[in-house]
Amino acid sequence: MDMDQRRDKKGIRVGIIGASGYTGGELARILLGHPRVEITCVSSRTYAGQSLGQVFPNLFGLSGPRGEELVCEDLAPIEVAERCDVIFTAVPHGVAMEIARSIMGIIDVKLIDLGADFRFRDAGVYEAWYKKKHEAPRLLAEAVYGLPELHRALIEKARIVGNPGCYPTSAILALAPLIKSGMVDPSSIVINSMSGVSGAGRTPSQGYHFPECNENARPYGIPGHRHTPEIEQELSLLSRTEIRVSFSPHLVPITRGILTTAYATLDPASASDSGAGRVSTDSLIQLYKDFYRGERFIRILDDGRLPQTKAVWGSNFCDIGVRFDERVGRVVVMAAIDNLVKGAAGQAVQNMNIMFGIEEDCGLDRPPVFP
Numbered sequence: 002m003d004m005d006q007r008r009d010k011k012g013i014r015v016g017i018i019g020a021s022g023y024t025g026g027e028l029a030r031i032l033l034g035h036p037r038v039e040i041t042c043v044s045s046r047t048y049a050g051q052s053l054g055q056v057f058p059n060l061f062g063l064s065g066p067r068g069e070e071l072v073c074e075d076l077a078p079i080e081v082a083e084r085c086d087v088i089f090t091a092v093p094h095g096v097a098m099e100i101a102r103s104i105m106g107i108i109d110v111k112l113i114d115l116g117a118d119f120r121f122r123d124a125g126v127y128e129a130w131y132k133k134k135h136e137a138p139r140l141l142a143e144a145v146y147g148l149p150e151l152h153r154a155l156i157e158k159a160r161i162v163g164n165p166g167c168y169p170t171s172a173i174l175a176l177a178p179l180i181k182s183g184m185v186d187p188s189s190i191v192i193n194s195m196s197g198v199s200g201a202g203r204t205p206s207q208g209y210h211f212p213e214c215n216e217n218a219r220p221y222g223i224p225g226h227r228h229t230p231e232i233e234q235e236l237s238l239l240s241r242t243e244i245r246v247s248f249s250p251h252l253v254p255i256t257r258g259i260l261t262t263a264y265a266t267l268d269p270a271s272a273s274d275s276g277a278g279r280v281s282t283d284s285l286i287q288l289y290k291d292f293y294r295g296e297r298f299i300r301i302l303d304d305g306r307l308p309q310t311k312a313v314w315g316s317n318f319c320d321i322g323v324r325f326d327e328r329v330g331r332v333v334v335m336a337a338i339d340n341l342v343k344g345a346a347g348q349a350v351q352n353m354n355i356m357f358g359i360e361e362d363c364g365l366d367r368p369p370v371f372p
């Protein structure tokens with residue numbers, strides 16, 4: 002039986018490797034409510050034998066395909082692949098490429114990796130920034146960067162998707178229309194981001210311990226955070242020149258959410274070419290609305306609204322606001338996402354929907370939680 006015949010019988014058979022982590026748990030939360038999916042296995046080494054409801058209190062009592070709670074198993078990747086049409090790897094970088102090597106080409110299965118192993122076009126960039134040899138360069142070469150708003154047609158045909166990082170999702174979506182328009186100086190881009198603590202995953206560590214991150218805001222990884230080359234790769238594809246950015250992440254005492262604010266100076270040459278002497282906040286809002294027309298998960302804010310993390314909580318939305326600061330000739334763009342949803346599990350499910358030719362918002366069509 003090929004993949005299409007198996008899928009028609011029971012829906013898409015899905016496995017999650019790394020189901021006990023924050024993004025794995027969020028995948029389970031979303032997929033348990035997905036009408037076209039059957040979760041066939043959830044893999045975890047630490048929690049093998051325990052139900053998902055024991056691992057995550059919010060998933061207690063929610064049943065899998067046979068009406069029973071899903072139970073974590075410690076499975077070899079090939080055992081997961083035998084039960085699935087698609088596997089989500091929600092594991093630390095370096096692990097997914099080993100998993101992919103052991104199953105791709107052996108079993109007819111698709112793979113969506115939530116980590117960094119399949120995000121780069123050039124294995125050398127991965128190796129330079131992640132200080133690790135890429136063990137599956139041929140699989141990397143066929144992988145597609147899973148940002149649907151930019152690469153939908155490639156994702157449709159992909160066997161392997163590298164799901165974008167959380168910061169890059171917010172930064173690339175915030176800047177894409179501006180870079181594509183050519184109206185800003187590509188060397189002027191500065192990106193400041195704030196992230197909630199769930200961005201660091203579920204494994205405890207001192208800097209993320211409650212007394213140290215509560216009532217605290219701190220920068221980290223400046224300069225040279227590992228998400229920088231991902232942002233540069235994708236923005237460069239939209240530009241006539243290679244893009245280099247200054248990217249500064251900050252940890253803030255919220256559980257979920259990323260708020261990114263990006264700045265770019267109007268390029269005087271291209272501004273006068275395009276008649277952009279008349280650039281205004283209104284014209285920028287229109288530019289963004291045109292660029293993202295028809296995109297289900299992008300909300301361009303107008304009427305004086307600005308993005309905030311609370312307005313996208315638990316949802317796959319990316320809210321974007323843009324302003325022109327005429328006094329200094331600078332564009333300011335702000336984007337808010339939930340790092341675990343549009344920044345990870347929700348976007349991964351959006352990619353799965355595209356790869357399997359079903360409605361893109363299937364299982365994701367829920368309003369954010371507020372307040």
Ligand SMILES: NC(=O)c1ccc[n+]([C@@H]2O[C@H](COP(=O)([O-])OP(=O)(O)OC[C@H]3O[C@@H](n4cnc5c(N)ncnc54)[C@H](OP(=O)(O)O)[C@@H]3O)[C@@H](O)[C@H]2O)c1
Binds near residue numbers: 045340
């Ligand atoms: N947190 C976010 O907001 C976010 C956003 C975007 C992308 N990501 C990326 O998504 C991935 C997962 O992040 P997370 O936040 O969910 O991390 P996490 O909470 O620390 O969970 C990591 C998971 O990976 C499993 N794991 C660890 N080492 C493994 C190995 N050698 N083999 C198999 N499984 C292993 C762990 O399960 P067991 O130990 O039980 O097997 C655990 O379930 C990372 O690559 C991260 O960079 C995270």
